[in-house]
Amino acid sequence: MIYKIIPAFTLLALLCSCATKHSEKWESLFNGNDLKGWDTYLGPAYDSVTQKWNQEPIGLNADPAKVFTVVNTDGENAIRISGENFGGISTTREFENFHLQLQFKWGALKWFPRKTGKRDSGIMYYATGPHGADGGFWMRSQEFQIEEGDCGDCWACAGAIYDATANKKDSDNYVYDKTGALYTFSTISPDGRRCIKSSDGEKPSGEWNTIDLWCFGGTSIHSVNGVVNMVLQNSRQSDNGNEIPLTKGKIQIQSEGAEVFYRNVRITPITKLPDNL
Secondary structure: OOOOOOOHHHHHHHHHHHHHHOHHHOEEOOOOOOOOOEEEEEEEEEEOOOOEEEEEEEEEOOOOOOOEEEEEEOOEEEEEEOOOOOEEEEEOOOEOOEEEEEEEEEEEEEOOOOOOOOOEEEEEEEEEOOOOOEOOOEOEEEEEEEEOOOOOOEEEEOOEEEEEEEEEOOOOOEEEOOOOEEEEEEOOOOOOOEEEOOOOOOOOOOOOEEEEEEEEOOEEEEEEOOEEEEEEEEEEEEEOOEEEEOOOEEEEEEEOOEEEEEEEEEEEEOOOOOOOO
């Protein structure tokens, strides 16, 4: 099914209207004081001397290096993710049919093996199954990419599958386009598992960015600072060779080699996507 997309500025007005309608139902996922309601998971540590990953994961709710903490920055408490070890912090609860909103900004620190690369993190949604299923670090999920210059991209992780309209940029890359052909993205798809955002809304490093994610009935919308990046369709997963819906799960925020701060993490249930989509 191909979805008709209206101009970004009109869509933004509709989305803001939708958010206002549900504003009385917003629930904070971060209480501003501690990490209650969240689990941490860290995969194998990286040895910068041998340039190899350790064999065993650090594990669930074990964080000796204090990768995940609550700090005060810019006069407000935020979740600080140091990025020193790869892994994630995930809600203990699952969600479906929701609007998730949060703010993030990059810190200064970067770590091996991404010390010279782009700063990287991500919002994993519909996260389900065992920790570490994706690369030894993250859960099966759809990923709203948070990476310098790439915020709004989508990755299918550890058996997740989605469809999106796109144009083929080159042999390995597809860029979201509302008028493009419909492609399927997954770890086993010949088209790969990444769809690149259509437009860039990210602010310069060190400034706060607002992320909005709408998910309803297998369709999701990625938006960065009011710029709609893409629409995903038919979220599903491979289960013993069978495709079943992937429309409910936890929210997991990545630690992936870069210091990053998250604040004002909140969610509200929705009964439909914004009108005129």
